Amino acid sequence: MTTTALPHPPYDVRDGSGQRVCVIGAGSSGIAAVKVLHERGIDVKCFELSDRVGGNWVWGNSNGVSSSYRSLHINTSRSRMEFSDFPMPEHLPNFARHDQIAAYFDSYVDHFGFRDHITFSTGVEHVEALAGGGFDVRLSTGETRSYDAVVVANGHHWDPRLPEPGFPGVETFTGEQIHSHHYSDEQQLVGRKVVVLGMGNSAMDIAVDASYHAAETYLAHRRGVHIIPKYVFGKPYDEIAGHERIPGWVRWPVARLMMRAATGPMSRYGLQQPDHKFAQAHPTMSSRILDRLAHGAITPKPNIARFEGDEVVFEDGSRVAADLVVYCTGYKISFPFFDPDFLDPSGDNEVRLYQRMFHPTVPGLYFVGLIQPLGAIMPIAERQSELVADHLEGSYALPDASQMKREIDRHRSAIAKRYVASKRHTIQVDFDDYMLTLRRERKAGARRAVTGGAPSRLGSTSAG
Numbered sequence: 099m100t101t102t103a104l105p106h107p108p109y110d111v112r113d114g115s116g117q118r119v120c121v122i123g124a125g126s127s128g129i130a131a132v133k134v135l136h137e138r139g140i141d142v143k144c145f146e147l148s149d150r151v152g153g154n155w156v157w158g159n160s161n162g163v164s165s166s167y168r169s170l171h172i173n174t175s176r177s178r179m180e181f182s183d184f185p186m187p188e189h190l191p192n193f194a195r196h197d198q199i200a201a202y203f204d205s206y207v208d209h210f211g212f213r214d215h216i217t218f219s220t221g222v223e224h225v226e227a228l229a230g231g232g233f234d235v236r237l238s239t240g241e242t243r244s245y246d247a248v249v250v251a252n253g254h255h256w257d258p259r260l261p262e263p264g265f266p267g268v269e270t271f272t273g274e275q276i277h278s279h280h281y282s283d284e285q286q287l288v289g290r291k292v293v294v295l296g297m298g299n300s301a302m303d304i305a306v307d308a309s310y311h312a313a314e315t316y317l318a319h320r321r322g323v324h325i326i327p328k329y330v331f332g333k334p335y336d337e338i339a340g341h342e343r344i345p346g347w348v349r350w351p352v353a354r355l356m357m358r359a360a361t362g363p364m365s366r367y368g369l370q371q372p373d374h375k376f377a378q379a380h381p382t383m384s385s386r387i388l389d390r391l392a393h394g395a396i397t398p399k400p401n402i403a404r405f406e407g408d409e410v411v412f413e414d415g416s417r418v419a420a421d422l423v424v425y426c427t428g429y430k431i432s433f434p435f436f437d438p439d440f441l442d443p444s445g446d447n448e449v450r451l452y453q454r455m456f457h458p459t460v461p462g463l464y465f466v467g468l469i470q471p472l473g474a475i476m477p478i479a480e481r482q483s484e485l486v487a488d489h490l491e492g493s494y495a496l497p498d499a500s501q502m503k504r505e506i507d508r509h510r511s512a513i514a515k516r517y518v519a520s521k522r523h524t525i526q527v528d529f530d531d532y533m534l535t536l537r538r539e540r541k542a543g544a545r546r547a548v549t550g551g552a553p554s555r556l557g558s559t560s561a562g
């Protein structure tokens with residue numbers, strides 16, 4: 099690969115210390131970015147809508163956009179979600195609850211001492227890339243500040259995606275309809291006849307909650323999935339064969355066999371058989387749903403066909419009277435602070451980024467945590483942030499724009515080949531494979547930086 103001299107800062111920056119960087123959001127990815135940049139001595143400021151860090155993991159977050167609910171527990175195990183230099187407390191369960199995770203993020207910020215780099219209760223309202231490089235960032239306070247670089251970490255599970263178009267009769271259905279984003283606790287379910295739509299992790303959790311609190315619970319789905327229990331053979335499922343040194347062609351067949359042994363076919367639970375292989379869709383993880391289906395506490399249904407009065411009619415012609423429909427139909431990737439024509443995700447959740455984090459034509463625009471891993475985001479956000487810091491310091495160089503575009507195209511084709519066609523898979527990565535990719539990319543970028551004349555982290559005693 100060749101290195102092309104890029105037009106303006108920070109592509110030709112050689113010293114990160116002179117850079118002013120704005121991080122948008124202090125969720126799990128934003129705090130990783132601030133921590134890494136702060137440690138490297140880069141002048142970083144983060145703006146967070148809420149009065150605290152943690153984003154989605156803060157149930158009832160004052161930012162008004164958390165999708166968390168009372169029963170939420172993470173579905174990646176403690177050892178696989180923790181930051182590399184800040185272990186989660188050992189007294190925590192293997193699959194921690196939202197408040198335990200939010201507290202962990204809080205202590206991360208205090209431990210590394212960068213809370214004063216975060217301005218709370220302040221949103222970023224508009225970001226404008228300037229023709230000569232750098233950005234103008236307008237805040238909710240009305241103030242506009244200038245930055246050399248912007249790290250976008252505003253999360254991608256907060257803007258609800260409803261079925262489009264809605265099912266016939268949706269306008270006249272007499273029951274209540276909500277998106278899972280607006281589900282907060284079981285009080286919304288008590289004594290009601292509830293239809294949950296979807297087979298992602300939100301649907302699993304909410305259907306299980308409903309199975310304990312609602313009068314009747316139906317789980318409607320347009321496609322079967324492979325449900326993964328949280329424990330397999332007495333261990334958290336993701337600790338088995340989960341390592342970046344174990345290649346995917348070993349990891350996934352092992353996982354497939356384990357799951358086949360652990361759960362058997364999904365049809366035994368009354369669910370549709372998946373139309374794809376294991377690991378060709380974002381994983382749905384729940385031990386409890388299998389129990390609740392086996393106990394008859396949840397009735398599986400095919401997709402919703404239409405609504406008639408107070409009834410939900412399913413694709414097999416069956417119908418139920420329902421008080422509440424919960425659409426667990428996923429999220430849109432949204433950047434409310436960019437002009438629509440600046441970075442248009444086209445409504446299909448398509449965002450074209452080199453290595454899922456560098457904008458190919460806007461220098462200094464980075465994205466941290468804009469991936470949906472088969473695994474946890476936190477260690478990935480941390481490693482991505484190291485690349486951002488390297489780039490700001492000049493020890494990592496990007497390839498030229500055409501090479502970046504080719505990499506993006508290759509990634510798009512690989513996703514299309516690998517995963518079920520769905521808007522939920524546009525930013526999908528395998529945790530271990532992507533972690534390895536980032537490690538290799540860091541080295542490749544360091545070599546490019548040397549070729550291009552920048553000081554290199556490799557072989558340098560001052561390397562961070």
Ligand SMILES: NC(=O)C1=CN([C@@H]2O[C@H](COP(=O)(O)OP(=O)(O)OC[C@H]3O[C@@H](n4cnc5c(N)ncnc54)[C@H](OP(=O)(O)O)[C@@H]3O)[C@@H](O)[C@H]2O)C=CC1
Pocket residue numbers: 170171172173174255260261262278295296297298299300301303319320321380401426427428429470518519520521522
């Ligand atoms: N405990 C945890 O850690 C939790 C984690 N999460 C994470 O949050 C993210 C979002 O999860 P979730 O909210 O479940 O959303 P997902 O995007 O993962 O799942 C959406 C589901 O809705 C279905 N769907 C979408 N549109 C329609 C439609 N028009 N008609 C019928 N079905 C439709 C999809 O089917 P199809 O596959 O056919 O597109 C899919 O089954 C994921 O990364 C998930 O892992 C969520 C909840 C809990």
